[in-house]
Amino acid sequence: FRYFRWAWRLTYLYVLGSIGYVIYDGYSSRHPDIQFQPDPSKKNLVVLGTGWGSVALLKKLDTENYNVIVVSPRNYFLFTPLLPSCTTGNIEHRSIMEPVRQILRSKKASAMYYEAECTHIDAERKVIKISDNSDIKGDVNMTEVPYDMLVVGVGAENATFGIPGVRENSCFLKEIKDAQAIRTKIMDCVETAGFKNQKPEEVSRLMHMVVVGGGPTGVEFAGELRDFFDEDIKKLVPQIADSFKVTLVEALPNVLPMFSKQLIDYTESTFKEEHIEIMTKTMVKNVTDKYIEAEITRPDGKKELTRIPYGLLVWATGNALRPLVKDLMSQIPAQKDSRRGLAVNEYLVVQGARDIWAVGDCAVAGYAPTAQVASQEGAFLARLFNNMAKTEALEAKVHELSSTLNVQPGNSAQIVQEIESTERQLRRIKDIKPFHYSHQGSLAYIGSEKAVADVAWLNGNIASGGKLTYLFWRSAYLSMCFSTRNRVLVALDWIKAKVYGRDVSRE
Ligand code: FAD
Ligand code: NAI
Incomplete structure (x- = not known):
């Protein structure tokens, strides 16, 4: 007791x-505390983007050392790992957004933010062109910003591989507006299927939710969608219950290729129990407004074309280069062989460019395009820039001390001692190790309150899947949320969805 x-x-x-x-x-x-004003005499450090890479940099950067200018069309940071949960209303979208103004306001010295898209980087003149693409525009909506140092963290866009009809007919899952569009469309399909005198084959089509791409985005979305149906829609609209179906289409022989074989098998068997059909070795070739056409490779190697009718189509086939990145690469001869993004060296400097660094999905440093990599790269650059500023200050001090040595010969012993100690500090600071990525593991939600995890442990890996892993998934993502505010909101959303169910009203 x-x-x-x-x-x-x-x-x-x-x-x-x-x-x-x-x-x-x-x-x-x-x-917030009063901030120091930016010092125009310091170097202009321009940061493009407010995603994982750029925000990790801003979080750790000592803004007193530079005149920091952030340019991004998105005035918030988005916690993408919980984006699939927003498509069903398990989490409300604002709970995973953190305003960039809030992030910058918490820094010691103030930094500028422009809500704009960078449309061109002039690496020769060291200026960028920016354009306000929001709905409300002022008299000036295009201008130039000069930089001394530039960090490109603009991420990637959705890959469609030029497949006809994809952009016009499918939903993507990358940004908040995508999750909102999916949420609206799911309920639109349900309500349209429940329309008076709807024919059974049309109900089946409308209730067929097809996900293309068996990477983690597609798998997590399929799991969330099935939960939404089982826990809420089925109870509220029982007449369509028998027609609801989720199909995951993947070109490769299995889903989640980055996970271990054991977890791939576990995911596939869990999907079978959840009645999510997986069509592997099935490559989508064409998309219309009511069906997709895909080529299936049969076990004997024969190829067969099939038509799959759908109500909702979510396209999750990975990343493609943004036009800005392509444009920059075309200006730099050293980038001509790079296909997947800006090739960077071990200090994340864009190869062949002067004073340009790249982080995250737009950079090719030999790692997968994940939030984990992007945030470690951003944090590395912050350390690098903080060190560079310290180095410059110490070099200036050595220079000043050396010149006083000539004018005050009486104090020479003391000055020499000070110079030596400053030079020692300089050597320590200058010895910056190259970027090294430390993989913490991969996690994915697979529906029915189960998750899979390949987690790095000591020198090996632990692979686990199931309900306990789901609790780990939840606590890991909750602790990784950007701010305490985000954490509280996400936790409240989870409780709200559990107690009252997800909100099925269509906005
Ligand atoms: P982003 O985070 O995409 O940010 C790019 C920024 O650049 C945005 O602010 C954008 O508005 C801005 N921008 C775009 N164009 C311009 C321009 N022309 N000028 C200026 N700014 C511009 N990874 C994990 O490790 N774990 C996960 O669980 C995980 N889950 C995910 C779930 C989903 C649904 C998705 C889509 C991705 C997930 N990822 C996950 C991958 C992860 O989100 C990306 O790898 C990560 O966002 C890359 O960070 P980034 O900074 O390079 O780009
Ligand atoms: P992905 O690149 O990981 O997977 C896309 C899949 O689509 C591939 O398996 C590919 O074979 C398939 N595909 C491509 N074209 C096709 C076609 N025409 N027909 C059928 N299938 C086709 O993309 P995803 O899932 O969007 O992830 C992007 C990045 O974000 C990855 O690096 C991933 O690791 C990361 N991410 C990580 C998450 C996590 O750790 N939980 C969650 C979501 C994304």
């Missing part, structure tokens, strides 16, 4: 402490 009393007291203290922290965090974000 005594232990129980102690456990109760500790829990009580923990809850009280957490509430106190949340209140303090809210208060301090609403009443």
Whole structure:
């Protein structure tokens, strides 16, 4: 009983402490400290994008050292790992967004932000062209920004491989607006299928949800969709229950190629139990507004064309280069052999360019295009830039001390000592190791409150799948959310969806 009393007291203290922290965090974000104003005499560090790479850089960057300017058409950071949950309303989209203004306001020295798209990088003149592509435009909506140092963190766009009809007829899953469009379309299909006198074959088509691409995006979305149907839609619209079907189409022989064989098998068998059909070795060739055409490779090697009618089509076949990145690559001869993005060296400097660095999905550093890689790259650049600024300050100090040596020969011993100590500091700082990616593991939600995880542990890997892994998935992503505010909102959304069900109203 005594232990129980102690456990109760500790829990009580923990809850009280957490509430106190949340209140303090809210208060301090609403009443931020006074910021130093940017110093125009310092170097212009221009950062493109507000995604994983750029925000990790901004988080760790000492903004006092540079005149920081951020340019991005998206004035918030998006926590993409929880985006699939927004498509069904399990999480509300604003819970995984963090305003860039909030991020920059918490820095010691203020940084500029322009909500704009960078349309051209002039590597020769060291200027970028920016354009306001939002709905409301002022008299000036296009201009140039000069840079001394430029970080390109513009991510990638959705790959369609030029397959006809994809852009016109399918939904992607990359941005908030994509998740909102999917959420609206799911309910549109359900309500249209429930329309009076709808023919059975049309109900089957409308209730057929097809996902193309068996990478983690496609798999996680298929799992979330099935949960939405089983936990909410089926109960509210029982007349369409028998027609609802989810199909995952993948060109390769299996889904989730980056996971271990054991977890691929586990995912495929879980999908079977969840009645999610997986069509592997099936390459989509054409998309119309009502069906897709795909080429299936049979076990004997024969190829066969099939038509798959659908109500909702979600296209998740990976990344392609953004036009801005293609344009920059075309200006740099050293980039001519690079196909997947800006080739960078081990310090993330764009090869063949002066004072341009690249991070995340738009950079090719030999790693997969993931948030994990992008954020480690961003944090590395912040350390590099902080060190570079310190180096410059120390070099200036050595220079100044050396010149006083000539004018104050009486103090020479003391000055020489100071020069030596500064040079030692300089050597330590200058010795920056190249970027090294540390893989923490891969996690994916697969529906029915199950997840798969390939987690790095000591020198090996632990592969696990199931309900416990799902709890790990939830706690890992909750702890990785950008801010305490995001964490609280996501946790509340999960509780709300569990207690009241997902909101099926169509916006
Ligand atoms: P992004 O995060 O895409 O950010 C790019 C930024 O550049 C955006 O702010 C954009 O508005 C801006 N931008 C675009 N064009 C311009 C321009 N012309 N000028 C200026 N700014 C521009 N990875 C994981 O490791 N774990 C996961 O669980 C995971 N889940 C994912 C789930 C989904 C649904 C998706 C789509 C991806 C997921 N990823 C995950 C991958 C991860 O999101 C990406 O690898 C990561 O976002 C890449 O970061 P980035 O900074 O390069 O680009
Ligand atoms: P992906 O590149 O991982 O997978 C796309 C899949 O689509 C491939 O398996 C490919 O074979 C298939 N495909 C391509 N064209 C096709 C066609 N015409 N017909 C049928 N199938 C076709 O893309 P995804 O899932 O969007 O992920 C992008 C990046 O984001 C990856 O690096 C991934 O690791 C990362 N990510 C990580 C997550 C996680 O760790 N939980 C979640 C989501 C994304």
